[in-house]
Amino acid sequence: VSMLFHNRKTQLLLVNSLTFGLEVCLAAGITYVPPLLLEVGVEEKFMTMVLGIGPVLGLVFVPLIGSASDHWHSSYGRRRPFIWMLCLGVLLSLFVIPHASSLASLFALNTRPLEIAFLILGIGLLDFCGQVCFTPLEALLSDLFQEPDNCRQAFSLYAFMISLGGCIGYLLPAIDWGGSFLAPYLGGQETCLFSLLAVIFLGCVLATLFVTEEAATQADVLDGPALKDAPPKPSPPACCSCQLSRSSCLLQARHMMQALRNLCTLVPRLHSLYCRIPKVIRRLFVAELCSWMALMTFMLFYTDFVGEGLYHGVPRAKPGTDARRHYDEGVRMGSLGLFLQCVTSIFFSTIMDRMVKQFGTRAVYLASVVFFPMAAFVMCLSHSVVVVTISAALTGFTFSALQILPYTLASLYHHEKQVFLHKYKSKEEEDAARLDKKSAFSKGHLSSQKLPYQNGHAGSLFSSSSSSSSPPAAGSALCVSSSCDVSLMMMVGEPDSVAPGRGICLDLAILDSAFLLSQVVPSLFMGSIVQFTQSVTAYMVSAAGFGLVAIYFATKVVFDKSDMAK
Numbered sequence: 001v002s003m004l005f006h007n008r009k010t011q012l013l014l015v016n017s018l019t020f021g022l023e024v025c026l027a028a029g030i031t032y033v034p035p036l037l038l039e040v041g042v043e044e045k046f047m048t049m050v051l052g053i054g055p056v057l058g059l060v061f062v063p064l065i066g067s068a069s070d071h072w073h074s075s076y077g078r079r080r081p082f083i084w085m086l087c088l089g090v091l092l093s094l095f096v097i098p099h100a101s102s103l104a105s106l107f108a109l110n111t112r113p114l115e116i117a118f119l120i121l122g123i124g125l126l127d128f129c130g131q132v133c134f135t136p137l138e139a140l141l142s143d144l145f146q147e148p149d150n151c152r153q154a155f156s157l158y159a160f161m162i163s164l165g166g167c168i169g170y171l172l173p174a175i176d177w178g179g180s181f182l183a184p185y186l187g188g189q190e191t192c193l194f195s196l197l198a199v200i201f202l203g204c205v206l207a208t209l210f211v212t213e214e215a216a217t218q219a220d221v222l223d224g225p226a227l228k229d230a231p232p233k234p235s236p237p238a239c240c241s242c243q244l245s246r247s248s249c250l251l252q253a254r255h256m257m258q259a260l261r262n263l264c265t266l267v268p269r270l271h272s273l274y275c276r277i278p279k280v281i282r283r284l285f286v287a288e289l290c291s292w293m294a295l296m297t298f299m300l301f302y303t304d305f306v307g308e309g310l311y312h313g314v315p316r317a318k319p320g321t322d323a324r325r326h327y328d329e330g331v332r333m334g335s336l337g338l339f340l341q342c343v344t345s346i347f348f349s350t351i352m353d354r355m356v357k358q359f360g361t362r363a364v365y366l367a368s369v370v371f372f373p374m375a376a377f378v379m380c381l382s383h384s385v386v387v388v389t390i391s392a393a394l395t396g397f398t399f400s401a402l403q404i405l406p407y408t409l410a411s412l413y414h415h416e417k418q419v420f421l422h423k424y425k426s427k428e429e430e431d432a433a434r435l436d437k438k439s440a441f442s443k444g445h446l447s448s449q450k451l452p453y454q455n456g457h458a459g460s461l462f463s464s465s466s467s468s469s470s471p472p473a474a475g476s477a478l479c480v481s482s483s484c485d486v487s488l489m490m491m492v493g494e495p496d497s498v499a500p501g502r503g504i505c506l507d508l509a510i511l512d513s514a515f516l517l518s519q520v521v522p523s524l525f526m527g528s529i530v531q532f533t534q535s536v537t538a539y540m541v542s543a544a545g546f547g548l549v550a551i552y553f554a555t556k557v558v559f560d561k562s563d564m565a566k
Contacts, residue, residue: 093125526539
């Protein structure tokens with residue numbers, strides 16, 4: 001059983017099972033939330049603001065969580081503590097949303113205002129924790145599968161699980177759970193649905209307990225990427241072990257103080273994280289932002305476009321009228337189009353690795369970006385429900401590519417930092433370089449001079465392997481400059497120490513910020529644009545326009561070493 005869990009394919013499935021669980025909860029929960037808000041009396045204009053709480057909070061906290069994860073040290077690794085903390089928030093939201101009325105009755109006689117408050121709390125918690133949790137999850141995948149080919153395969157399965165989770169998440173609310181065999185045990189439609197989501201998600205979270213997160217990557221954190229191929233180092237001297245054990249309490253206290261200090265310096269911290277972005281990440285971020293804005297404009301308003309534009313329905317018409325019936329039929333057809341988009345995304349996720357090997361990352365990425373505005377223009381010009389539905393389904397190609405290729409490119413940048421991120425060397429790499437220079441100087445300078453040491457022995461720092469008594473002396477002399485002491489200084493910190501190295505989770509968080517921002521911008525402006533044009537076709541025209549802008553910025557993305565020369 002232990003060998004099975006340590007298998008690479010098993011590890012990949014265990015990590016991505018949580019990807020599946022998160023997407024099921026987000027797709028089902030957020031799909032079911034608008035009717036709940038409308039039922040308790042929230043107006044539509046405020047409902048869209050409630051749905052924007054999670055992305056806005058994500059924009060603030062995603063880079064902070066990513067940076068903290070890169071420099072976290074614990075027995076459970078760097079990523080899983082943050083994953084579990086955010087998963088706890090998701091589980092809490094799955095309890096609060098269906099029980100908002102019961103919770104409100106415990107605190108007040110007039111339950112309606114408090115019920116709305118609990119609903120908003122649960123929805124914001126679900127959207128925020130669910131979407132932010134993808135960032136450390138992506139970083140964990142990148143840690144476990146660092147080689148470019150392995151990383152691309154890992155993120156192909158990641159995109160597959162997201163699409164599969166979306167399919168199931170969209171289908172679950174359509175089932176009449178109130179009349180199912182589970183209703184006597186779990187309650188009505190809302191309670192039964194969210195209880196089932198909680199059970200599915202809890203099982204996916206428990207799977208991450210068997211992930212051997214950082215057996216190899218912890219050493220990489222301390223030694224730096226440049227030292228991966230270095231010869232094995234001698235075991236740390238006893239003095240360093242004593243220093244580490246004595247400093248454990250100091251480390252815990254320092255972490256608490258650092259957390260409080262970070263709360264007081266939130267805005268300057270955000271400014272430094274967002275401004276000090278490497279050029280390759282900045283270009284990828286801009287291309288991602290434009291591509292996701294195009295795709296999210298389409299996905300957020302597609303059902304309304306079909307209901308009003310193709311079926312000529314009226315969403316505010318009274319229930320039972322022809323206008324309302326046509327709109328509801330259009331919404332169902334629009335939901336079918338989004339479901340088919342997920343199915344198409346699943347298909348392209350399974351063949352994405354072969355496509356990249358056959359045509360290259362640049363060709364596949366640019367093709368996916370170019371394809372979307374073409375499909376959007378077809379939806380603008382066509383009045384055929386079949387043609388529009390097929391075009392919507394084919395946008396799954398773009399959705400799949402955006403879930404895979406940007407993250408594999410970010411992993412490539414960090415895998416070859418000396419090429420793509422040479423200005424952002426970590427402190428450990430700089431320390432190692434300084435140690436190498438000192439060692440080279442000492443070897444040349446001390447070869448002709450025998451210096452006395454504290455233990456009474458004389459000799460060179462680099463004695464031959466035949467000298468059995470020299471290594472302890474060298475170890476004692478170099479104790480202060482050993483890798484153990486360097487890692488101790490990195491964790492405890494020094495007043496004049498260099499800032500820690502740039503980790504991949506921070507850059508993945510920046511890319512995820514593009515996705516979050518792409519949800520906020522359309523929600524703010526698309527309503528005004530549609531009111532001004534008096535046509536829901538403006539949704540698809542705007543999506544196509546964002547897609548054309550994305551094509552330009554996609555050509556500026558760095559795909560390989562030759563682009564750095566340009």
